[in-house]
Amino acid sequence: MAATHDMNEKPAFYTIKKADFGKFFESLTRKYKVFAPVEAGDEHNFRQVKTVSEMKLGNYVNVEFPPKKFLHPNGLLMMEFAGSRVRQRAKTGKIALFGVRPCDTHALDVLDRVMTDGYVDAYYKKARGSTLILALNCKSAGDECFCGSMGTDKAIGFDLLFTETGNGFHVEVGSEKGHSLVNNKLFRKTGSPAAKAKLVFRKQINTENLEEVMRSSFSSEFWDETAKRCLSCASCTSVCPTCYCFDVHHDAEPSEKGIEKVNISRTWNYCMLQPFTRVAGGEVTRESRTERVKQFFYHKLLYGKENQGKLHCVGCGRCIRECMTKIDITEEAAKARSEYESKK
Amino acid sequence: MEMKSEIMKTKAKVAFIGMTSCKGCFFEFLLLNRRITAVFDNVQITNFWMLKEFNDKRGKYDVVFMDGAVSTDRELEELKSVRERTKFLIAYGTCACWGGVPALRNSAVNYRSLVYPQEPKFTSRATVDPIDRHVKVDYYMRGCPVNEDEAFEVIVNLLTGKKPSEKEYCVCVECKKRETKCLFKEGKVCMGPVTYAGCNAPCPESRTPCDGCRGPLPDRNIGAEVQLLKDHGITEDDLKLIFSKYNNVAEKFEKVKDEVAR
Amino acid sequence: MSHQGFTLEELTKLEGHAKLSVEMEGNVVKNTKLEVYEASRYFESLLLGRDYREAPAITQKICGICSVVHTLASIKAVEDALEFTPSEQTVDLRKLLLYASNIHSHTAHLFFFALPDYLGFGDVIELSKAKHAYIHLALDLQQMSSDMVKIIGGRALHPVTPMIGGFHSVPDEKKIAALLKRLEGVKRLSLRTARLFSGLEVPELEARSRHVCMKNKNEYALYDGMITSNDGIIFRPRDYKKNIIEGVMEYSNSKHAKLRGMSYMTGALPRLNANYAKLSDDAKALVKKSRLKLPSNNPFHNNMAQAIEMVHFADEAKSILEKYRNGMKQEKYAVTPREGEGVGCCEAPRGLLFHHYGIGSDGRIKYANVITPTSQNAARMEDDISIFLPTMHGKPASKVKLSLEMLIRAYDPCFSCSAHFLELNLKKK
Amino acid sequence: MRAKNDFEPKIAEITAVKKECSDIYTFSCRLRNKKDKIEFQPGQFVEVAVFGVGEVPISISSSPLEKHNFDVTVKKAGSVTEALFKMKKGGLIGIRGPYGNWYPMDSFKGRNIVVVAGGVGIAPLSPVVEHIIAHRQEYGKVWLLYGTHCPENAIFNARMNRWSKNGIESIATVTKTCDMKWNGEVGHVEPMFEKHGIKADVAICCGPPRMLKDIYVEFNKMGIKDGDIYFSLERMMQCGIGKCGHCNIGRKYVCMDGPVFRKDELNELTEKIWK
Numbered sequence A: 001m002a003a004t005h006d007m008n009e010k011p012a013f014y015t016i017k018k019a020d021f022g023k024f025f026e027s028l029t030r031k032y033k034v035f036a037p038v039e040a041g042d043e044h045n046f047r048q049v050k051t052v053s054e055m056k057l058g059n060y061v062n063v064e065f066p067p068k069k070f071l072h073p074n075g076l077l078m079m080e081f082a083g084s085r086v087r088q089r090a091k092t093g094k095i096a097l098f099g100v101r102p103c104d105t106h107a108l109d110v111l112d113r114v115m116t117d118g119y120v121d122a123y124y125k126k127a128r129g130s131t132l133i134l135a136l137n138c139k140s141a142g143d144e145c146f147c148g149s150m151g152t153d154k155a156i157g158f159d160l161l162f163t164e165t166g167n168g169f170h171v172e173v174g175s176e177k178g179h180s181l182v183n184n185k186l187f188r189k190t191g192s193p194a195a196k197a198k199l200v201f202r203k204q205i206n207t208e209n210l211e212e213v214m215r216s217s218f219s220s221e222f223w224d225e226t227a228k229r230c231l232s233c234a235s236c237t238s239v240c241p242t243c244y245c246f247d248v249h250h251d252a253e254p255s256e257k258g259i260e261k262v263n264i265s266r267t268w269n270y271c272m273l274q275p276f277t278r279v280a281g282g283e284v285t286r287e288s289r290t291e292r293v294k295q296f297f298y299h300k301l302l303y304g305k306e307n308q309g310k311l312h313c314v315g316c317g318r319c320i321r322e323c324m325t326k327i328d329i330t331e332e333a334a335k336a337r338s339e340y341e342s343k344k
Numbered sequence B: 001m002e003m004k005s006e007i008m009k010t011k012a013k014v015a016f017i018g019m020t021s022c023k024g025c026f027f028e029f030l031l032l033n034r035r036i037t038a039v040f041d042n043v044q045i046t047n048f049w050m051l052k053e054f055n056d057k058r059g060k061y062d063v064v065f066m067d068g069a070v071s072t073d074r075e076l077e078e079l080k081s082v083r084e085r086t087k088f089l090i091a092y093g094t095c096a097c098w099g100g101v102p103a104l105r106n107s108a109v110n111y112r113s114l115v116y117p118q119e120p121k122f123t124s125r126a127t128v129d130p131i132d133r134h135v136k137v138d139y140y141m142r143g144c145p146v147n148e149d150e151a152f153e154v155i156v157n158l159l160t161g162k163k164p165s166e167k168e169y170c171v172c173v174e175c176k177k178r179e180t181k182c183l184f185k186e187g188k189v190c191m192g193p194v195t196y197a198g199c200n201a202p203c204p205e206s207r208t209p210c211d212g213c214r215g216p217l218p219d220r221n222i223g224a225e226v227q228l229l230k231d232h233g234i235t236e237d238d239l240k241l242i243f244s245k246y247n248n249v250a251e252k253f254e255k256v257k258d259e260v261a262r
Numbered sequence C: 001m002s003h004q005g006f007t008l009e010e011l012t013k014l015e016g017h018a019k020l021s022v023e024m025e026g027n028v029v030k031n032t033k034l035e036v037y038e039a040s041r042y043f044e045s046l047l048l049g050r051d052y053r054e055a056p057a058i059t060q061k062i063c064g065i066c067s068v069v070h071t072l073a074s075i076k077a078v079e080d081a082l083e084f085t086p087s088e089q090t091v092d093l094r095k096l097l098l099y100a101s102n103i104h105s106h107t108a109h110l111f112f113f114a115l116p117d118y119l120g121f122g123d124v125i126e127l128s129k130a131k132h133a134y135i136h137l138a139l140d141l142q143q144m145s146s147d148m149v150k151i152i153g154g155r156a157l158h159p160v161t162p163m164i165g166g167f168h169s170v171p172d173e174k175k176i177a178a179l180l181k182r183l184e185g186v187k188r189l190s191l192r193t194a195r196l197f198s199g200l201e202v203p204e205l206e207a208r209s210r211h212v213c214m215k216n217k218n219e220y221a222l223y224d225g226m227i228t229s230n231d232g233i234i235f236r237p238r239d240y241k242k243n244i245i246e247g248v249m250e251y252s253n254s255k256h257a258k259l260r261g262m263s264y265m266t267g268a269l270p271r272l273n274a275n276y277a278k279l280s281d282d283a284k285a286l287v288k289k290s291r292l293k294l295p296s297n298n299p300f301h302n303n304m305a306q307a308i309e310m311v312h313f314a315d316e317a318k319s320i321l322e323k324y325r326n327g328m329k330q331e332k333y334a335v336t337p338r339e340g341e342g343v344g345c346c347e348a349p350r351g352l353l354f355h356h357y358g359i360g361s362d363g364r365i366k367y368a369n370v371i372t373p374t375s376q377n378a379a380r381m382e383d384d385i386s387i388f389l390p391t392m393h394g395k396p397a398s399k400v401k402l403s404l405e406m407l408i409r410a411y412d413p414c415f416s417c418s419a420h421f422l423e424l425n426l427k428k429k
Numbered sequence D: 001m002r003a004k005n006d007f008e009p010k011i012a013e014i015t016a017v018k019k020e021c022s023d024i025y026t027f028s029c030r031l032r033n034k035k036d037k038i039e040f041q042p043g044q045f046v047e048v049a050v051f052g053v054g055e056v057p058i059s060i061s062s063s064p065l066e067k068h069n070f071d072v073t074v075k076k077a078g079s080v081t082e083a084l085f086k087m088k089k090g091g092l093i094g095i096r097g098p099y100g101n102w103y104p105m106d107s108f109k110g111r112n113i114v115v116v117a118g119g120v121g122i123a124p125l126s127p128v129v130e131h132i133i134a135h136r137q138e139y140g141k142v143w144l145l146y147g148t149h150c151p152e153n154a155i156f157n158a159r160m161n162r163w164s165k166n167g168i169e170s171i172a173t174v175t176k177t178c179d180m181k182w183n184g185e186v187g188h189v190e191p192m193f194e195k196h197g198i199k200a201d202v203a204i205c206c207g208p209p210r211m212l213k214d215i216y217v218e219f220n221k222m223g224i225k226d227g228d229i230y231f232s233l234e235r236m237m238q239c240g241i242g243k244c245g246h247c248n249i250g251r252k253y254v255c256m257d258g259p260v261f262r263k264d265e266l267n268e269l270t271e272k273i274w275k
Ligand SMILES: Cc1cc2nc3c(=O)[nH]c(=O)nc-3n(C[C@H](O)[C@H](O)[C@H](O)COP(=O)(O)OP(=O)(O)OC[C@H]3O[C@@H](n4cnc5c(N)ncnc54)[C@H](O)[C@@H]3O)c2cc1C
Pocket: A278, A279, A280, A281, D045, D054, D055, D056, D057, D058, D059, D060, D073, D074, D075, D076, D077, D078, D079, D080, D081, D082, D100, D120, D123, D124, D233, D234, D235, D236, D237, D238, D259
């Protein structure tokens, strides 16, 4: 699913005028359910829109809740069991996500790897296959963003990548589906890639030999201090675009004559929560808050790289923004590094 | 289909029994709306004085939804007797689980001398207790009021013979799932981080701080929550009020109070 | 029925626990006791020393069925004490919430408690199992009206959005649209309900009694107005203490209130009698077509009055919603604590409700008193029974028992509410 | 043909229920669809679904030679297992799998092996023993050491007898006799190594965490290297196929990289299996 750039010589770059963009948008809504950032208060979120005017970009930095919910929704009804048969029930419609930021395209790449390497998660795969990713380059970085240091500031795996220009958009094509979308009069070919806005980041993680740094500081005491501040509210994991853990549920549905149908669904669950590792009999393998805090940060900053060859933190800054007690992944990574340096 | 559990072979006898409370949790049960007919069809409701003319007050029950806190001797006797006749006893609602609002009188000064010139007919006990102070409880259904979806889930689980699982995580988890913007971001304070979930976070969703009606979560981090509240301008005095609203029951509250003091 | 009278051990299909004992001599009722054994909860003392902002959220827990109106009466009392005047939008939204919750409460009462008696079913569970046509009417009406409360109040019971000053959040355009959609259904089903109930045959009972309700010149009063009786008494809610005296009964955990020495009825029937002229056209038309001749002195007509009120409330709710089609604006409320005393009064589904607080300069509650509709109706219920029983002379005991229960249920009493155990040191022995 | 979906269980029928002891039953199952097969290696597990209640990972306890029928031996532990215990012959359950890795039986060839089982841990180790018996000549000396609390909980007596007759030195021990008739040993498993002169090159163990920790000390004493010690681990699982994230130990997934782990592999992980 990752974008490949040898699109058989088909031109990769286009422009579209502001006025035409509205028409393009409308044509999209005829084939897809289109979701785009809509401003609400001081946040943006993906909302279904019918016309371009409903999309409210304002000074859009990123959506508060990441795109994972479209591909791996919480509460997905997977199957039902009735009359001694199992039937697949997951419904997937064609959707288009406009305004996916570069960091989130990397997050989708992470999810692709997790969900389709080895065993294939059929629900995810199907949803992914019917979702158009219309990425949008950033004009400025948010206070908590640090994609610059994670190498996730350049979008990948998109169908189209939009860059706002003075009088419209520059468009980069990233897939066959993307080609079919620009193959009309609204888009004009252009030879050059878009001029990239210079982003200024207030935060960063030094990723140089990060794996070694993280491995060496697993038993450091600063994690206990971090855990003391942690509410175990799972807000970080909830908003992280690459967190995917889930539970499977069987729910019976009673009718007049008793129980004749069972719905099998899945809901998100989070490693930050104590019951996450509780087995029958009551033993909890990650009982202490410290262990759970570490699981999150290590999954993001080490295990992902070890298992999927890519860090699971894409620098979107959501966990920092969402944490009520201001636990900050960039600070934790910095602490790990200074431990590492001091041990050297 | 072999889904019926042992107890459900014959229609389970389900009773709703009430003690000291506002009766809202019973009313909440009626909010199952159309789903309630499936409940009536699949279980035998032997006791629900709010709905039924004839109530079986001495028989055996498979499942009892015990609402309310214990505040009179008469209630205590009934509670003990019901427990003996019940297979699965559910503490139904915050009053039954924690003492709830009625238990506020445990810390009210001189409520007796203040309130009445003469003993009323049914004298109150010295303290208002959650029911597990006196009997074993098989499942806790928290909330002031309970959430009718949870009530339905519990009944369906019992039909399939599955022990319902408690929602052992905090309200924030549900806030995030329904994409509610955190109240702390608006400078409001919230008890969500230390409160049992299961309500689906209706209060934060309507921009009202969670006031902890479902009681303190075992895995709470009171220290961090208290710091957070203080950072948002809550005074020591207010902290005591906030933490005592629904859990003003000696042991349980003392524990939280100690944590607050720490 | 024996010479000594009889006892209805446990009154069912109502809120809270109560029993009825009647002493008779021949056909003459000597003594009627409505005994409420719902445990006392001492709400007034629970409030002492707590922050004034906590009052609504704590006192709403007096009663799960009319928690909305407790919340609003409590807010009004605090605002009265703090001399705060809410905005027009706030008042409109509060009224809307009251309409929705009164419809919800009436639905529950009419269908779950009262109707099975009239149709000859033991209870609503039997009605449901029999797949009776009315069960879906009841459940759908309940769903739509409780949804409305949920959308405005955040929860269907114990609403969380109302606060001192205004609302934590107000419905935006989308929510107003959702409310209008629910309301459409509510109106349709309320009409059916009203037709159903005004066609039911009720026992004859001419109980000439004092009827008391709220009245104002603009509307069918629920949210504010003067306390008015059918025999010409009129006073401001603030002066309730000068007029209403609550007595402790040694046999009951509910207090019994009297208005200038006389028992009285409060609730839907007194409201309808007094406010007929202010009804919406549809509601008026219903009254005309019904068996109801206003003013009515038959407490059994209370159910009919409730059903007609539902239609009127739906119409009133509609006009408020139309006014705010584009959504409401979130306002800022500046309420500052100060020393003061205030009374808040509203019409609950089952009648007048008073909250009364004294607040110290530190914002802590120093004094509290609550009078619920059921404790006001209690004395009247006893009196009605004394009038009604002799008319049943010669009827089989089971019929008498049922009719008595129906009479009590017609009042829509809420004993959990009345036994919060009210204020202090009135009737000393 | 429908796209393959790894979450979709195959329907299996319970063909027999055998009570091993009060809280451990063996369920024999047959896949409904004749075309479906279960080919597994010793140590692997399946996901067993009791519809309406949930799904749990359970090791296969029958011989790996059997392809269409298989057994699971289950201890009553919580809601799904309890519901399973209420099922009778003819009942339908869901089966997915087999999943997970297995004991590298080939690499044990020619070596002396000690198999240590605690409680229901004997279930996943049973196929290991069956495999060895089927290829008895290829392995050296083999001990089976099985510990439980009470004679009442000591299951698989018949199998143990058969194994003994087929060249496996089978030793069962209970911590208490609980006033019951008992022919085996009494005491913890650890002292049994010396008592029975066990000298193995390879150790295989499945049991409760406490037991793994204690027994590891014995393996060490015996001079078995971490690279020759195999543990079968148990963690919370919701999917069995490396997606749900519950069973992680450091970077490893118990469902995919395990449940069988070599001790030296575990040493490399950030998270430790015991504190
Ligand atoms: C690889 C593997 C092999 C196993 N083999 C066997 C076996 O052969 N025989 C046997 O009796 N038991 C075995 N278990 C343990 C068995 O899975 C648990 O006892 C069982 O899941 C308990 O489920 P429950 O619903 O009865 O308990 P509950 O406490 O009600 O559990 C609720 C849910 O949590 C999960 N869960 C709880 N405990 C465990 C656990 N220990 N491991 C994984 N998931 C859990 C399950 O998804 C379960 O549905 C094995 C576990 C694993 C990981």
